[in-house]
Amino acid sequence: MIQHPSENRENGCFSGRHREESLRNRNAFVTYALIAINVAVFFFDEIFFGSTLDTGVLIRAGGAYVPYISSGQYWRLFTAMFMHSGMQHLLNNMVMLFVLGTSLEYLLGHVKYAVLYVLCGLAANIAAWRYYAAADANVVSVGASGAIFAVMGAVIYIVIRNKGQAAGLSIRQMLVMLAFSVYFSFVGSNIAATAHIAGLISGFIAAVLLYRKPRGNQPHDRYRSII
Numbered sequence: 279m280i281q282h283p284s285e286n287r288e289n290g291c292f293s294g295r296h297r298e299e300s301l302r303n304r305n306a307f308v309t310y311a312l313i314a315i316n317v318a319v320f321f322f323d324e325i326f327f328g329s330t331l332d333t334g335v336l337i338r339a340g341g342a343y344v345p346y347i348s349s350g351q352y353w354r355l356f357t358a359m360f361m362h363s364g365m366q367h368l369l370n371n372m373v374m375l376f377v378l379g380t381s382l383e384y385l386l387g388h389v390k391y392a393v394l395y396v397l398c399g400l401a402a403n404i405a406a407w408r409y410y411a412a413a414d415a416n417v418v419s420v421g422a423s424g425a426i427f428a429v430m431g432a433v434i435y436i437v438i439r440n441k442g443q444a445a446g447l448s449i450r451q452m453l454v455m456l457a458f459s460v461y462f463s464f465v466g467s468n469i470a471a472t473a474h475i476a477g478l479i480s481g482f483i484a485a486v487l488l489y490r491k492p493r494g495n496q497p498h499d500r501y502r503s504i505i
Contacts, residue, residue: 305383305384306379306384307383308379308388308392308395309375309379309380313372313375313376316360316368316372316375316422319361320361320362320365320368323339327339330361330362330363331364336361336363339357340353340357341357341358341361341419342358342406342420343416343417343418344416345416347407347411355403358403359403359424359425362422363421367421371423374426375429378433379395379429381433381445381446381447382432382436382445385444385489386432386436386488390488394428394429394432394488395425395429396425397480398428398429398477398484399422399424399425399428399477401477402424402473402476402477403424405473409472410472419470421470423470423474424473424476424477425477426477427459427473427478427481428480428484430452430459430477430481431478431479431480431481431483431484431485432482432485432488433485434449434452434482456478459474460474460478463475
């Protein structure tokens with residue numbers, strides 16, 4: 279049977295995309311570890327502190343409570359990154375982390391991805407703390423969304439650098455995701471929009487500094503060299 283040349287190209291393209299997706303998901307060790315940590319912390323807080331929908335529980339468990347951070351408890355800026363308020367909050371963030379995190383880890387490599395996630399997540403929480411402290415607002419914030427917005431900002435930069443397509447994500451998809459995410463950050467209740475925007479910007483800048491585009495037509499296969 280003779281196959282049309284264009285069909286060969288299409289099948290080869292599909293095979294390449296399937297291989298890339300399989301490799302991306304199979305080797306996303308850091309993303310899976312982050313999801314596991316977030317889930318473990320959530321259930322730990324629920325079991326040993328009480329309902330995470332309770333503000334008092336979030337403060338006792340290590341949430342980013344503005345007055346306590348201002349008095350020197352800076353460790354809360356880190357612990358709050360892995361805490362969530364209720365199951366819905368956790369599920370929403372973990373789905374986003376899986377979708378975006380596996381792609382960024384594939385594009386950036388394990389170590390750089392982990393560094394970006396933690397440092398930009400901290401930057402997002404610091405920005406939110408300073409904003410609320412300046413507004414004299416005694417709020418407590420928790421969640422991985424600042425770091426996840428940083429991941430989104432980094433992916434947007436890398437997609438732009440690769441002419442609008444990278445790791446199965448297009449610039450159109452990313453902009454639609456960004457538009458919805460930013461919209462709900464400002465219209466939703468009890469959402470730290472400052473942390474989201476700071477995370478987005480810091481993630482974009484971090485990607486500018488950390489990402490190196492493969493030469494020629496080389497694939498984004500960094501798992502053999504970066505562990």
